Amino acid sequence: MPGLSRRHFLQTVAGLGAATLSGCQGLPRLASSKAHVVVVGGGFGGATAAKTMRLLDPTIQVTLIEPKARYITCPGSNWLFAGLTDLDKLTVDYQALQARYGVKLLADSVADLDAVKRQVRLTGGQTIGYDRLIMSPGIDFKWDAIAGYDKAAAQQFPHAWQAGPQTLLLAKQLQSMRDGGVLIMTVPADPYRCPPGPYERASMMAYWLKQHNPRAKIIILDAKRSFSKQALFEAGWTKHYGYGSSNSLIEWHSLADNPLLELDKKNQQLISEFGDRFQGDVLNIIPPQTAASIALQSGLADAGGWCPVQPLSGQSLFDEYIHIIGDAAHYAPIPKSAFAANSEAKACALAVINLLNQKPLAEPHWLNTCYSLITPQHGVSVAGVYRLDAAQTIVAVKGAGGVSIASGAETELLEADYTRVVYQQLVANSFA
Ligand SMILES: Cc1cc2nc3c(=O)[nH]c(=O)nc-3n(C[C@H](O)[C@H](O)[C@H](O)COP(=O)(O)OP(=O)(O)OC[C@H]3O[C@@H](n4cnc5c(N)ncnc54)[C@H](O)[C@@H]3O)c2cc1C
Structure with missing residues (x-):
C-alpha cells in the first residue's frame, strides 16, 4: 500500500469468497500461540479489542498502536458545556491494558500498510508484522x-x-x-x-x-x-x-x-x-464525516467514505487479514457509538481468535445503547440489539431495545443516573 495492489485485491477477494463459502478452508493459518495481532487506534473499539483478545487467549501477542498517551472520551464531553465535568474526568490512559492484560503499547501512529507483506509502517519509521490487523481508527472530517x-x-x-x-x-x-x-x-x-x-x-x-x-x-x-x-x-x-x-x-x-x-x-x-x-x-x-484517513488512504473505504466489512468477522471486504470496527466501519443499522464500538470489538476479537485457531466463527450479536442528558436530572435513552439474518445482513432484533418511556420526573431522574453509570461502566469495560 498505500492502497491495495490490484494483484493483492484479487487475491483477497478470491480468499474472501472462499471464506464465505467454505469457512476459510484451504488458507494457511497460524496456531494462536504463535500469532501476533496488531490493533490500530486506542479508542473504545481498539482498546476493547486489545483487552478482549488477551482475556480470551493470553497466548496471542497483542500490540496496540495509538499516538496519544491519554485518551479523552467523547461520551460525557457534552456535559462540559453545562459545567458538569471537565477534561480530566473524561481522560483515561492505557496502563491497565498493559499491566493487567499484557497488551504491548506502541505510542506511534500508522503511516501506511503493506497488505501483501502484512506489515504496518509507523510514522516513527518502525515496521511491524501482523497475522491479523484490527483497525479502529475512528473518523475524519469531510473538510x-x-x-x-x-x-x-x-x-x-x-x-x-x-x-x-x-x-x-x-x-x-x-x-x-x-x-x-x-x-x-x-x-x-x-x-x-x-x-x-x-x-x-x-x-x-x-x-x-x-x-x-x-x-x-x-x-x-x-x-x-x-x-x-x-x-x-x-x-x-x-x-x-x-x-x-x-x-x-x-x-x-x-x-x-x-x-x-x-x-x-x-x-x-x-x-x-x-x-x-x-x-x-x-x-x-x-x-460530515468519513472513516479516519489511514483507512481511506489504505484503500479500505468505499465511495461513501466508510469501510465495508463482513459483519460475521469484521473482515474488510478488501482484505481478509484486516478487520475493521468502530466508527470507521460500516455496521449499519448499528449506529456509530462508543457502546457499539465496544460491542463490535468483542465480536471481532472472538472471530479473530477462531480464525487463528481454524475454528468455525460464532454467530455474533451486538448491543448498542445511547444515553443523553437533557438536564442533570433528566436523562433519555435508546437501546438496540442486533444479529445477522439468513442473508448475513445485520438486522435489529424485533422487540428488543427501544427508547425511554416518558413517564414523569422519577423516570427522568433514573435515566439521568443511568446515563452517568453507563458512561462509567463503558469506560471501565473498555480501558480498565
Ligand atoms: C460529543 C460526542 C458525544 C458522544 N457521546 C457518546 C455516548 O454518550 N455514548 C456512546 O456510546 N458514544 C458516544 N459518542 C460516540 C463515540 O465517541 C464514538 O462512537 C467512539 O469514540 C468510537 O470509537 P472508535 O474506537 O471507533 O474511534 P475513536 O474513539 O475515535 O478512537 C480512534 C483512535 O484511533 C487513533 N488513530 C487514528 N488514526 C490512527 C493511526 N493512523 N494510527 C494509530 N492510531 C490512530 C486515534 O488517535 C484515536 O485514539 C459521542 C461522540 C461525540 C462526538
Whole structure:
C-alpha cells in the first residue's frame, strides 16, 4: 500500500469468497500461540479489542498502536458545556491494558500498510508484522463539504466532535457569548458519529444559558428531516427550555432541502443552497464525516467514505487479514457509538481468535445503547440489539431495545443516573 495492489485485491477477494463459502478452508493459518495481532487506534473499539483478545487467549501477542498517551472520551464531553465535568474526568490512559492484560503499547501512529507483506509502517519509521490487523481508527472530517470550513477555520468555529481542545474552545465561546447572543450548530446527514450527540449538546448548552444568559438562543441547522430520540428531546426541551415558544432557548430547523454550502468567515454566516444566510455569535459546525484517513488512504473505504466489512468477522471486504470496527466501519443499522464500538470489538476479537485457531466463527450479536442528558436530572435513552439474518445482513432484533418511556420526573431522574453509570461502566469495560 498505500492502497491495495490490484494483484493483492484479487487475491483477497478470491480468499474472501472462499471464506464465505467454505469457512476459510484451504488458507494457511497460524496456531494462536504463535500469532501476533496488531490493533490500530486506542479508542473504545481498539482498546476493547486489545483487552478482549488477551482475556480470551493470553497466548496471542497483542500490540496496540495509538499516538496519544491519554485518551479523552467523547461520551460525557457534552456535559462540559453545562459545567458538569471537565477534561480530566473524561481522560483515561492505557496502563491497565498493559499491566493487567499484557497488551504491548506502541505510542506511534500508522503511516501506511503493506497488505501483501502484512506489515504496518509507523510514522516513527518502525515496521511491524501482523497475522491479523484490527483497525479502529475512528473518523475524519469531510473538510470540503462546506466551502470555507477547513482545519484552520475550525480553530475559530469549533466542531468539538473529537473531544479535547476543541471542546474547551467551544465551551469558552459559549460562556463568553454576548447577552442575548445566537449560537448556531450545524448537524450533518447520516451516518455520523453519535446520532443523538448534537441534541444532547444543545440541551447541555441550553442548561448553562438558562442560568447565565437566558435571552440567548441555540439554533440547530440540521441536514436531516428528523433525528434520534426526537420526541424525547423535544418533550424535554419544551419542559425545560421553552421549546416551541417565541423565547425558546433552542430552535431546530431541517435544511434537508436547502443544504448549507458555504461559510462566510468574516461575517460569521453560513450560506445555504437557496442563498439564505444564518449569522451567529458562535458557530459550532459539525461537518460530515468519513472513516479516519489511514483507512481511506489504505484503500479500505468505499465511495461513501466508510469501510465495508463482513459483519460475521469484521473482515474488510478488501482484505481478509484486516478487520475493521468502530466508527470507521460500516455496521449499519448499528449506529456509530462508543457502546457499539465496544460491542463490535468483542465480536471481532472472538472471530479473530477462531480464525487463528481454524475454528468455525460464532454467530455474533451486538448491543448498542445511547444515553443523553437533557438536564442533570433528566436523562433519555435508546437501546438496540442486533444479529445477522439468513442473508448475513445485520438486522435489529424485533422487540428488543427501544427508547425511554416518558413517564414523569422519577423516570427522568433514573435515566439521568443511568446515563452517568453507563458512561462509567463503558469506560471501565473498555480501558480498565
Ligand atoms: C460529543 C460526542 C458525544 C458522544 N457521546 C457518546 C455516548 O454518550 N455514548 C456512546 O456510546 N458514544 C458516544 N459518542 C460516540 C463515540 O465517541 C464514538 O462512537 C467512539 O469514540 C468510537 O470509537 P472508535 O474506537 O471507533 O474511534 P475513536 O474513539 O475515535 O478512537 C480512534 C483512535 O484511533 C487513533 N488513530 C487514528 N488514526 C490512527 C493511526 N493512523 N494510527 C494509530 N492510531 C490512530 C486515534 O488517535 C484515536 O485514539 C459521542 C461522540 C461525540 C462526538
